[in-house]
Amino acid sequence: MISPTNSSISDLVSPSIRHSMTNLEFFFKHIYLLLLVIVGCIGNIFVIIIFGQKAVRTTVRCAGSSMSVYPFLFYMAISDTMYLIILFCLWLSNYINVLHRSGICQLTLYLTYVCNFINAYYTIAFTAQRLFAVINPFRVSHFLSWYRSRCIALSIIIFACLLYSYLPILIGIVDGKCYSRPQFRWINKYMDIIDSIIVFLIPYIVIITMNTIILISLRRMKQNRHELLFQNHSQLNSIREMTRRNASRKMTKLLLTVSTSYLIICAPYACIHTWRLINDRGEESKSPQLIKKLEYYSHFIYHISFAMNFYIYIVFGSKFRRELKRVLTKSKQNIYRCFHERKDFENDNQLELELTEKNSTMTIEYTFNTNINNINNKHNILRNYFCCHFNM
Template sequence: MSYAEDLGHGPTITAHVESNFSNHYYYYYDLDDIYVLTGDIDKYSIPAIFSFGIPANLVAAMVFFTKTFRQASFGVNLVGKSLSDTVFLVCTLIVWLEHVNIHLLHNPGVCQMVVYLTYISAFTSVWFVVALALENLIRIRYPFRVGTLCQARKACIMVIIMLILACCLYFPTLWFNRVDDIQGLNLCQRSLDMTLISLVYTYVDSLVTLIIPCGLIVVFLVMTIDTVWSSKARSLRMFRDLRVSFSVIMQQQVTRMLSAVSITFIILTFPSHMTRLVLLVMVWNYDTADITPRQYLTQHIFQLLYYLSFAINLLTYIVFCPKVRYTLRQYAKRFCSFPSSEKGLELMSNSVILTDHISSGSSDNFRGKPVRMMLEVRIKSLSSSANSTHEVGVTSREGTSE
C-alpha cells in the first residue's frame, strides 16, 4: 500500500497523519467494495472541504489580524489557528491529488515535508483550541483579571513557544518516510528501519494531540458551564444596570464565540479520536487490528468529520460573533467600491479594548464612568468628524463651481 493511500484514503488509525502500521500490523478482509466506495466519497467530498476551508481560513486570519481583534489575546490565537488549519488542509490536498494522477507527494523532499507539516499543524491547531478554552474560562470565572492575564503580547509569546516546541518535537519525523523506486515508479512510503521509532512517535503524538488537549478542553468547558450556571442570577442583574450593559454585551459576544469554537471542535473530532484510541489499544494488546467493512466505513466517515473541523471555523465565527460579521461587511463594501466605514472599525476596536479594561479594573480612567456615556461621547466625536469632512467637501465643490 502506498503512502498516499495510507495517509488520506486507505485504512488509517490516525486522522491527521499516515497509518504507521498498515503494512505490518493491520489485516483487512472483505474491504474491496468498501475501499472503492470510500475512494469515490473522497474524490468529491474532500475537494469540497478544501475549496471552502482554505479560502475561509485565510479570510478568518485576515479578519482577526485587523486592529479590531489583534489587540486582544483571543484574536492572536484565532489567527494562529486559522493559519495552522490552512497548512493542514494544504498538506491533505497534496495527498488527495493522487486521485487526479498528480503525484506531487512522491517527490523527494515533498514526501518528508508533508508528514512533518501535518504533524506540526495538527499539534498547534488543537493547542490553540486549548488556549481559547482557557481564555474563555478566565473571561467568565475571573473577569477582573482579563486585562492582566489575557494580553495580546502574552498570546504572541505563547504562539512562538508553541511553534518552536512543535518544530523540535516532530523534527525526527523527517526521517520516517522516504521515496523508493518500485518497478520504475517513485513511491513515498514508510522507512522500514524506522518502524519502531515511528510506532513510539504514534503513541507520543496521540498523547500530546489527543488525550491531554482534549481532556483539558473538556475540563475547561465543564468549569465554564458551571460558572455560567452559578452566576446566572448575577448576570441578569448586571444586564439591568445600564452603566455596564455595553461591557456585558461585548464580553458575552466574545465568550459565546470561544465556547462555540471549543464545542464544535469536540463534536467534530471526538468520534475520530475515539476510533484512533480503540485501534491503538488493539495494536498494543494484540499486535493486530482486524477491521470489519462496517467499522472501516464508519472510521472513514469520522475521518471526514475530522477534516471538516479544520474548514468550518469561519462559519462558527460568523454565527456567534457580530463583530466578525461587521468586519466582513466592511471588507465587502471596500472590495465592492462602496464607501467604507473605517471609523466604524475603529469604534469596534475601541469597544474590545474598552471591555478588557473594564473587566480588569486596571484603568483609573474607566472607573466610575457609565459605559453608555463613554460610548455616546465616542459616537458623537466620530459623527462630528464625519460632518466636518462632509462640510469641507461641500465647500470645496462650491468653490470649484464658482
C-alpha cells in the same frame, strides 16, 4: 478471537455493499476532499484578512480581554490553510505523483503533525483564556492582552516545530510510497501512540473540563449579575461594566461553540485511531479491516475541523459579521473605483491619441502649405528677375 482476514471479509460482504463502499471511497477521495479544500480555504482567507488587519488590532488593544484571543484565531487560520493545502496535494496525488517524492514526503507529513498540534493546543489556549475571564472578570484586563496572546501563540508554534523534528528521520520513500522506514518502524509506532496522547487524549480531557466549568460559571453569573454589578459601582460604571461583560460573554459563547465543535468533529477519529495504535501489538496487517475502514473514513470527517471555524464565526459572532461586511463593502468599493479609474485612464489615452493624430494632421497640412507658398515665392522672384532682365 482471531480477526477476519481480507479474503474472509470479502466473502462475507455482498457485491452490492462492496460496490457502495467503492463509490463512497471515490466520493471521499475525488469529490469531498476538493470541496472541503475550496470551502475551507475561502473561509480561512477571510479570517486571516479580518483578524490580521490593522483596524481590528487597534480595536483589540482598546477592547481588552474579550478580544485578546484574536491572535490564536489568526494563527490558527494560517495553520488550517496550510493543512488544507496539504489536503489539496493529497487530492492531486489521485492523478499525479505529488506526495510520494523524497523531500516532499517528509515536509508534508511534518507540517501535518505540526498543524494537528497547533489546532489542538490553540483550542486549549483560547478556552483557558475564556475560563480565566469568566472566573476572575475583574482582574482579567491586567493579565490578558494582545501582546501576551501573540507571544503564547508563537511559542506554541515553535514548540510544535521542535517536538516533531524527529519525523523527517523516521519517514521516507518505501516501495515508491511515503511511509515509515523499516529500520525505524518500531520507533515510529510508539511515537504515534505518544502523539495521539498529546494531541487527542490530553486536549480532550482539558477542554471538556474547562468547558464544563465555563458553563457552570456562566449560569451562576446570569443569576447573580445584577447583585454583583451594582454592589460596588456607580450607575455609569455599572453600565460600562455591563457592556464589557456582555461583550466578554458573547466571545465566551462563540469560543465555547468552536471548542465543542472541535471535540465533536475529532472524536470519532481520535477514539478509533488511538484504540488501534494501542491494541495493534503486531504488524499493521493484523488490525481488523473494519477498524481500518472506520479509521479511514473518520479521518476524512476529522479534516472538517480545519475548515469550519469561519462558518462558526459567521453564525455565532456578530462582531465578526460586521467586520466581514465592512471588508466586503470596502473591497467592492475598491474594485468599483479601480474599474472606473481604469476606464477614465483608457478614455484619457484615447482622447490624447485623437488629439495627437489631429495635431499631426494639422502639422502636415501646415508644412504642405508652407512649402507651396515657398515655391510660389521663388517662382515670383524668378519671373520678376527674367522680366527685368528682358526689359534691359
